[in-house]
Each structure stands twice: as C-alpha cells, then as structure tokens.
Amino acid sequence: MRLKRPGIPYIIWMVVFTLIPIVFILFYAFTDRSGAFSFQAFFKAFGYTDVFLRSIWIAFISTFICLVLAYPLAYFMSRLKQSTQNLLTMIIMIPMWMNFLLRIYAWVTLLQNNGPIDTLLGFFGIHTQLLGNQGAVILGMVYEYLPFMVLPLYTVMAKIDSGLIEAADDLGANRLSTLRKVVFPLSVPGIISGVTMVFVPSASTFLVAQYLGGTGDIMIGDVIDKIFWSDQNTGSAIALILMVAIFIFLVILNFFGDEEAIAA
C-alpha cells in the first residue's frame, strides 16, 4: 500500500481551489485597475491601518477573556467522571452548532433597548446603551468562540494522568503550585490550539461588529467585504496583509509549542 496515487486528485484539487485563488489575490494586490504592476492598492490599504489595529486588539481581548473563562471550566470538566464529562462536552458543543448569525442576532435581541437585559437593569435603575459599542462586540466574540477554547483545553487536560496531580499533592505542593508546575505546563498544547482557534476567526470576522457594534467599531473583515465589490485591487491587498499577519501570528505561536498541537 505504498501508493501515492490516491492522493493525486486531492493535490490537483488543492492547486486549483486553494493555490490558484491565492495567486489571483497576489496578482490583484500588486496591480492597478488596468492590470499594470503597482503598489497603489497597498497605499490605499494602509488607509485602513486603524481598522486593522482595532481588529487585532478586539481579537486579542476576546481571546484573552475566552482563555480566562475556559481554563477553570476545562480543568474542572477533566476531573469529573467520564459520563459527566461527555454530557458537559455535549452541552458546550450544542450552541456551537447553531448558525453563527442566529447566535449574534440573539444577542441583538437580548441587548437592545427595552430588551430583556435592559428591562432587568431598569429595575435596578440602571439605564445604559448596551448595544452599539465595543463592549458588545467583544461580548459577541467571546460568546461566539468560547467553545473553541474550552474543547481543545479540555481534550488536553483530560489526558493528564490524575496520578501526577496526586503525586504533587503527596510531595507537599499546594493547590496553586500543583496548578502552576504540573497542570499548566502539560496544558500548553491545548492553550496554543485554543488561542489559534479563537484568535484567527475573531481577528477576521465580519458582521459581528456590524450587528453589535456602533458605526466606529467595524473590523477588517467588514472592510474587505465592503471594498471587494467595488475595488478588488485594494480588497486583495487588505486580504493579503490579513493573511500574512495571521500566518506570522501562527508561526510565533508555534515557537511556544510543538507543531502538531495546532494541526490536531
């Protein structure tokens, strides 16, 4: 069975539907409307630096909040008995399979003026605009991607031998130093793959900010969407920059762990 031939249709497929489209993006990014070589598209793309930085910032904050929320949950889950673990995994996965627009739209309903949360806060005399700001966008992102952080963390932690934790206890480590010296180092691959799975989609997402944020909160994904229909050169340049930025991020992240963690 040392055959390489079965792989050939896929290799051709990947060339046609992955590599060639990227070549098109490259070509459009480095040409102007007439098709001549130019850096014009990049100059225009630099006009969106603030949007770009804001997207990275929002993605960073969202990823960090997801990590902080997910870590204790994943740890707790991994120490439960197997059937309860399976049940909890299922409970966490179910909302993930809902259409992403529906989930975001549900938050629009929840946060709008005279919506459930606004009414509830009203009883305590608190009246604020909940929708249309950066906080709402981050909330939406955290909600959207939290399961993508919990699941890889949990998978890695479930594999930690509880004997190791008991051994640390027996050898006089307190809870905190057990966590720091035993659980944390062993969970690094999970952190890396969780961060990847949350950061990449949240940095490039579009619509979340349009639904939950104000006019000043649009993100780079929204810009690509808006521009591409009219100016494919600038759109390609921004898409290219985004892709390169994300690959650089992944490479840096990979320095902290083994490569297989992200692939798995």
Place this chain on the structure above:
Amino acid sequence: MKKLYKIYTALIIFFMYMPVAVFIIFSFNDGKTSVWKGFSLRWYANLFQDKLIMNALWNTLIIAVIASVIATILGTLAAIGINNFSGRKRIILLNVSNIPILSPDVVTGVSLMLMFTIVGVAFHFQMGFWTVLLAHISFCAPYVVLSVLPRIRHMDYSIYEAALDLGCNQFQAFGKVVIHELMPGIFTGFLMSFTYSLDDFVITYFTKGASFQTLSIKIYTMTHQRINPKVNALSALMFLAIVIIMVTINLKDRHDEKKRGVIH
C-alpha cells in the same frame, strides 16, 4: 472548592444558553417586537409557508450532502496518498492542505470569488449552485485529511498484508480491511464536513452569485431587517434538530462502548 467550580460551570452554561432561551421564548410571541404579547404559533405557520426559506433549506441540505460525500472520498484517498510521501514533500503537502483551515474565511471566500468571476467571464458562466458546491468541497476536504491521517499512522500495516496473503487483490484488501480500519476517522471527517458546510456563511456569501440562496444567506437577509420573528421560529427548530442529532450520536456512542465492553 468543588461547589465553587459547580457554580462557575452553571454560570457559563447559563451564559451560553441565554440567547438560545431568548429565541425559543420569542418564537412563541404573538407580537412582532421583543415585547411579550401572548402565546402564538403564527411564526411557525408563517415559516413553513415561506417558499423562499424552504427552498433555501433544501439547497443547504443538498450542498451539505454532496459536498461532504465528495470531500470525504477525496480527503480519505488524499490521507492515504500523503501518508506515503515522506520528508520535505510530505511537509509541503500537509501545509498546503492546512491553508483553508488556517486562513481566515473572508480571505478564502474572496479569493475563490476572484477566481470564479475571472474564469466565469472567460467561459461564460455565473456563480451559483456549482461554485458554492466547489467551494464547500474545498474547505471540507482538509478536515477529512486531518481526521483520517492519524488513523492511518496508527494502523497496523500487517493486516493489509495479511489480506493480500489470504488472496485479496489490492482493491479488495483496501475495501475490506483498510477502509474498515479507517472508518472512525472517515466518519469524524464526514461529520465535520457536513456540519461545517451546513453552518457556513462567509464562503457561501462570496461564492453564491446573484440568486442562489442557502439557509445562512437567507438568515443574513432576514436578520438584516433587524426585526423578523420568523428567524426566532427557525432558530428554535434548528436548535431542536441539533439537540436530537447530538443526543442520538451520544447515545449511540454509549451503546457502542457497552457492546465493546462485553466483547473484550
């Protein structure tokens, strides 16, 4: 400490299910806004009478079935092929295969759109059903490769040789032994493909052309009007479908585990 963890888990689950609860409750609301006007099933009735939504649902299912079947075949064969490459070539193949998984959806969508438009102009076709199908196969197949590859690596090569010794030809040995061994990986890959295809919005949005509609595209147009209670009814039904599917899979797993327990 344990109690604290339990409360924490409950809070996270509450956070994850609050939006779900909201659209289920409001799907039964007689009023059009988020103010409760009494119980009614009229949005459900409306939903089933909406030919466009039903048509979009049909398109979504057709695309998901065809795309995931083709992606599964393509990806499984590819995993076998790639596994037989070694060294540099193997690393390059794996990295190219991971591009659609790691690069942002917006970039994948935009790059495919660019290619389809240009090729479409040259060969006189418009984006629609076929371009969406091709795009879906392209982003699903890499997930199949990822889930089948570890299975192949851990497969006992001698059982394939045994099948040959016992008189199978290559194809029989492949069909009867190898496929059987890889089945759990193939099944996971298929399930991932199917759900990703069902749920995809971004890539479909860029490759759908002017008139083709899937459910997520329809949801997008509906939610853009901000207030549309039919969306709530649709979400509630989709949630129900997901819960039924997940519980069935879970019960089947549990059943299989018990059976395996008896044999060993």
